[in-house]
Amino acid sequence: QSALTQPASVSGSPGQSITISCTGTSSDVGGYNYVSWYQQHPGKAPKLMIYDVSNRPSGVSNRFSGSKSGNTASLTISGLQAEDEADYYCSSYTSSSTLVLFGGGTKLTVL
Amino acid sequence: QVQLQESGPGLVKPSQTLSLTCSVSGGTISSGDYYWSWIRQSPGKGLEWIAYIYYSGNTYYNPSLKSRVTISVDTSKNQFSLKLSSVTAADTAVYYCARELSLSYYFDYWGRGTLVTVSS
Numbered sequence: 195q196s197a198l199t200q201p202a203s204v205s206g207s208p209g210q211s212i213t214i215s216c217t218g219t220s221s222d223v224g225g226y227n228y229v230s231w232y233q234q235h236p237g238k239a240p241k242l243m244i245y246d247v248s249n250r251p252s253g254v255s256n257r258f259s260g261s262k263s264g265n266t267a268s269l270t271i272s273g274l275q276a277e278d279e280a281d282y283y284c285s286s287y288t289s290s291s292t293l294v295l296f297g298g299g300t301k302l303t304v305l
Numbered sequence: 306q307v308q309l310q311e312s313g314p315g316l317v318k319p320s321q322t323l324s325l326t327c328s329v330s331g332g333t334i335s336s337g338d339y340y341w342s343w344i345r346q347s348p349g350k351g352l353e354w355i356a357y358i359y360y361s362g363n364t365y366y367n368p369s370l371k372s373r374v375t376i377s378v379d380t381s382k383n384q385f386s387l388k389l390s391s392v393t394a395a396d397t398a399v400y401y402c403a404r405e406l407s408l409s410y411y412f413d414y415w416g417r418g419t420l421v422t423v424s425s
Contacts (some may be wrong), residue, residue, distance in 0.1 A: 232413035
């Protein structure tokens with residue numbers, strides 16, 4: 195069982211918006227602004243999409259946004275496109291000795 | 306553009322030691338701005354951070370694997386390496402090397418990953 199909890203799957207139609215949640219505890223997501231999100235297409239390496247809760251690396255579309263409330267972080271993708279269909283993972287710093295935690299991943303299907 | 310490339314055997318026998326190397330190009334491991342990590346992904350499962358190393362040799366290991374893991378760096382070759390001992394089928398995974406901006410706890414560049422299967 196992954197330390198951060200994500201829904202197994204979400205879906206949306208092209209042009210719509212979807213949100214993926216990532217729930218942790220006050221020792222990780224809720225306690226620090228070190229939440230990041232990764233996109234992974236089949237057979238490919240993960241790609242950083244969001245860091246420090248809501249910052250986008252250069253080159254990442256502004257259709258991707260991140261936020262946090264309490265112990266839950268969220269990734270929102272607006273204006274869904276077919277190319278957004280992928281697995282998405284959240285990650286967080288943790289004050290435990292594990293240092294870095296990942297979520298179990300969410301499969302996004304664009305209908 | 307920074308690129309990372311994993312290399313090593315794709316098949317390891319149970320109880321033996323898994324050894325992988327990550328070659329870094331387009332940047333210098335010894336720049337001091339980054340930590341260098343290994344992360345794995347078991348088939349059909351999520352990601353698990355294994356360990357990181359700083360160019361000076363400072364290391365940090367995931368406690369769940371610490372007793373079996375060694376990470377090392379060779380700045381002259383711009384490479385860092387992973388050794389995982391006493392492997393079992395549970396260690397079968399795609400192993401990624403990745404770069405982390407110093408203690409930022411996110412990974413901005415990843416290798417393409419290498420599948421290591423533990424089987425006799």
